[in-house]
Amino acid sequence: MKPAFTDPVLDAQAGFRALMEAMARPGCVQQVISPPDLPEGLEPAAAAAILTLADAETPLWTDAGEEARGWIAFHTGAPLVAEPASAMLLLNTGATMPELATLQAGEDETPQDGATLIRQVAGLSEGSGWRLTGPGIAHEHRLCATGMPADFPAQWRANAARFPCGVDVVLCAGAALAALPRSVALREGG
Amino acid sequence: MTDPGYNFAYLDEATKRMIRRALLKAIAIPGHQIPFGAREMPLPYGWGTGGIQVTASILGPDDTLKVIDQGADDTTNAVSIRRFFHRVAGVQVTTRTAEATIIQTRHRIPERPLTEGQVMVFQVPMPEPLFKLEPRLAETRRLHALGDYSLAQVKLYEDIARQGEGGSAYSHPVMVNHRYLMSPSPIPGFDNPKLHMSPALMLFGAGREKKIYAVPPYTSVVSLDFDDHPFRPVRAPHACAACGSTTSYLDEIVTDDRGGRMFVCSDTDHCAENQMARKAAE
Numbered sequence: 001m002k003p004a005f006t007d008p009v010l011d012a013q014a015g016f017r018a019l020m021e022a023m024a025r026p027g028c029v030q031q032v033i034s035p036p037d038l039p040e041g042l043e044p045a046a047a048a049a050i051l052t053l054a055d056a057e058t059p060l061w062t063d064a065g066e067e068a069r070g071w072i073a074f075h076t077g078a079p080l081v082a083e084p085a086s087a088m089l090l091l092n093t094g095a096t097m098p099e100l101a102t103l104q105a106g107e108d109e110t111p112q113d114g115a116t117l118i119r120q121v122a123g124l125s126e127g128s129g130w131r132l133t134g135p136g137i138a139h140e141h142r143l144c145a146t147g148m149p150a151d152f153p154a155q156w157r158a159n160a161a162r163f164p165c166g167v168d169v170v171l172c173a174g175a176a177l178a179a180l181p182r183s184v185a186l187r188e189g190g
Numbered sequence: 191m192t193d194p195g196y197n198f199a200y201l202d203e204a205t206k207r208m209i210r211r212a213l214l215k216a217i218a219i220p221g222h223q224i225p226f227g228a229r230e231m232p233l234p235y236g237w238g239t240g241g242i243q244v245t246a247s248i249l250g251p252d253d254t255l256k257v258i259d260q261g262a263d264d265t266t267n268a269v270s271i272r273r274f275f276h277r278v279a280g281v282q283v284t285t286r287t288a289e290a291t292i293i294q295t296r297h298r299i300p301e302r303p304l305t306e307g308q309v310m311v312f313q314v315p316m317p318e319p320l321f322k323l324e325p326r327l328a329e330t331r332r333l334h335a336l337g338d339y340s341l342a343q344v345k346l347y348e349d350i351a352r353q354g355e356g357g358s359a360y361s362h363p364v365m366v367n368h369r370y371l372m373s374p375s376p377i378p379g380f381d382n383p384k385l386h387m388s389p390a391l392m393l394f395g396a397g398r399e400k401k402i403y404a405v406p407p408y409t410s411v412v413s414l415d416f417d418d419h420p421f422r423p424v425r426a427p428h429a430c431a432a433c434g435s436t437t438s439y440l441d442e443i444v445t446d447d448r449g450g451r452m453f454v455c456s457d458t459d460h461c462a463e464n465q466m467a468r469k470a471a472e
Contacts, residue, residue, distance in 0.1 A: 007199045013250045020248065023217045044404045048267035053214075055207050112215040112224045114442045135220050135367050136406040138387075147387045164369065168218045181218035183367065183406075 002037050002067075004051055004075040006178050013037075015052035022170065022179035027132040027143035029178045039067040039095050045172035046120050053116070054078040054089055061087035063094045072139050092119040100155045103167045111164035116183065123149035124173040134184040142189060143178055153155070156186045191269060192280035199246040199279040204271040205229055206235040209402065211245040213393060216404035221366030222334070223317050227399040232274075237267055238296060239397025241313035242274070245294050247307065248393070249275065254282040256290035261298040261439070261456035265337035265414055268296070287459050297360070299381040300439045304390035306407065313373040314396035316379050317403060339371045365412045366405055374411075380423040380439045384409040403435040430452040 003013035011033050015187070018030040034044030035051065041064050054060055054076035061084045062069060073080055080088050092098060097119060104155040106113035129144025130153070148171075151154070159166045159182060166182030180186065192198065202207075205227070212226040231239040249255065250285040255275055259268040263285035272283045287300040294311040304310065320330045333339070335442055336435060342363055356362065360377040364385060368470035375394060383401050384391060385405060392405040405411060413421035426440045433453040438460055440453040455461035 005319045009203060012203065012206075013198075017248065017250060019214060020210075020217065020391070023214050049448065053207065056210070070384075074277075080374060081472075090328055111219050111222060114214070114215070116214070135409040136217075138389075138408045157294060164219045164222055168214070181406075183218060183220060 001086050002035070002071055003091070004035050004071075005033075005048075006036060011048070012052045015048040018177060019049060019170065019179065020050060023168070023181050024131040024136050025141075026065075026134065026136050026181055026184040027126065027142075027178055029126055029176050031175055032177060034095055035174055038173070039065070039071040041065045042068045042071070043120055043172060044133050044175040045177040046093070046118055047090055049068060049118050049170055049172065049177060050078075050089070051075060051093055053095070058088045059086060060089045060091065061098075062091035063096075064091060064166070088113075088115055090115060090117045090119075092117060095147075096178050097152070099170075100159045100167050104166060105162055105165040106158075108165065111166070114166050114168065116170065118170045119148075120171060122173065124171060124176050124178050129189050129190050131187045132180075132184050133187075136184070145173075145178075153186055153188050160185060171188045193277050196278045197273065199249045200232075201229065201246045203417075205243075206247045209243060211283075211297050212402045213247065213404065215376055216393070217391070217406050219370075221341075221370030222406055223372075223401040225400055225405045226402050228397045230306065233270070235398040236315060237245055238271060238294070238313035240395030240402075241296070242271060242398075242403065243293050243395050243397060244270075244311045244395035244397075245292060246279075247274065248311075248468050249279055249280070249285050249292060251281060251283060253291045254284050256284050256287060256293045258293065258298055258300070258457075258458075259296045259306075259429075260441070261300075262458045264458060285459055287457075297376045297383045298439070298456060299377060301455075301457045302384070302390075304384075304388055306389045308390040310392045312377075312391055312392065312394045314373065314375040314394045314401070316361075316399070317394065317396040317399050317401040319369070319371050324397075334370060337369065339365075341413075342371060343416075345413075346414055346416070347397065347430060350416070356415070356419070356421065362421070363414045365414060367409050368412075371414070372403065372405075378424075378439060379413065379421070380425050382411070382413045382421070383423055390405050426433040428456045430461060430464075432459045435461070435464050438464075457464065 060078040071149040123146040212464035259265040
């Protein structure tokens with residue numbers, strides 16, 4: 001079994017601050033501290049996000065391999081669920097992304113029950129790509145994520161239209177992560 | 191030095207994770223109140239149990255913490271909380287607004303403009319802005335879901351009809367991101383405009399009521415008002431007796447029993463900075 005955070009308290013705190021900054025400033029790329037040795041298919045940022053957020057109270061769905069599933073179950077105690085629709089946290093490492101519309105979005109009175117989708121992508125960079133506007137962004141922020149489904153902007157529009165219900169997305173690449181909270185508006189860049 | 195008898199920042203890791211998850215959702219849904227399992231803290235309700243749990247969940251060893259109580263760094267509540275975190279987390283503490291990365295506050299926002307690197311943590315006694323108008327929480331949840339804030343508008347209308355102006359000098363409700371009505375915690379109306387499009391992240395914790403909510407940076411925060419009766423932040427029409435500031439929020443201090451009074455800055459750090467600047471200029 002591969003180890004988790006070297007310092008479970010302070011590394012989780014650093015991981016959370018990266019996630020909090022990412023969520024508060026949508027599209028801003030943050031760096032995280034990673035566990036030293038990761039199971040196959042898991043990259044540092046996604047692994048740190050899972051260790052920071054998951055525990056026995058968060059039903060978790062993942063398409064990662066057997067080693068990663070065992071690692072998550074052992075270190076976080078999160079119940080692994082078979083259906084994306086019943087998960088609170090989703091860790092998506094494969095090429096296909098679960099449709100946002102099929103995930104838990106919360107109810108009008110409890111929009112906080114909307115799921116968090118953590119997706120590993122090939123690359124994240126600022127300054128080009130999507131044009132993001134909304135809370136947390138002074139004017140406009142640009143984020144380029146490589147390896148996202150072609151219809152993601154359309155899926156995101158439908159997700160944002162359900163506000164305050166909806167799904168929040170954390171994109172991870174290597175040791176970098178950026179977030180798209182449901183409140184943010186996304187246009188394809190030109 | 192950190193007290194080895196406690197986990198870093200006092201709370202256990204499972205509690206921090208639960209609060210952290212609530213905080214992320216609170217940021218994603220600006221102004222929406224999220225219930226959380228508030229723990230019993232080593233200080234009584236009303237002294238900042240909500241704020242202290244939020245601070246404990248976000249605090250790291252590289253942070254510099256400032257704690258203010260009604261603008262002052264040197265009152266019992268502020269001194270106790272600062273000492274608490276110095277003991278259980280070993281973090282740097284400061285009274286200078288400019289040096290702080292996390293500012294836990296009871297009922298004020300510092301005068302000095304906040305920056306992108308700072309996080310404000312508000313202690314909130316009553317998170318529900320409709321509480322005096324609708325006592326049933328099941329009903330207020332529904333009103334928030336529907337975005338139906340007519341009760342608050344009627345209350346404001348009645349205040350204006352009776353008194354010619356809005357009736358709340360503090361805790362004046364705000365609309366966040368044009369969607370949720372939110373209590374800004376009992377900050378004076380004077381501070382409400384500082385919430386609007388602030389570069390800093392604002393987190394709110396209510397320990398007794400077990401609610402967390404947030405305003406992300408650069409988010410529209412508009413005090414509830416009417417087009418023909420725009421919201422006006424009020425400050426006492428005096429200059430600070432200590433530093434001479436005519437723009438800062440003032441506390442009225444009664445000096446004797448013959449009606450004597452003076453007005454001084456509520457923000458002690460801001461006042462001290464002004465006095466230093468004035469001394470340097472002389």
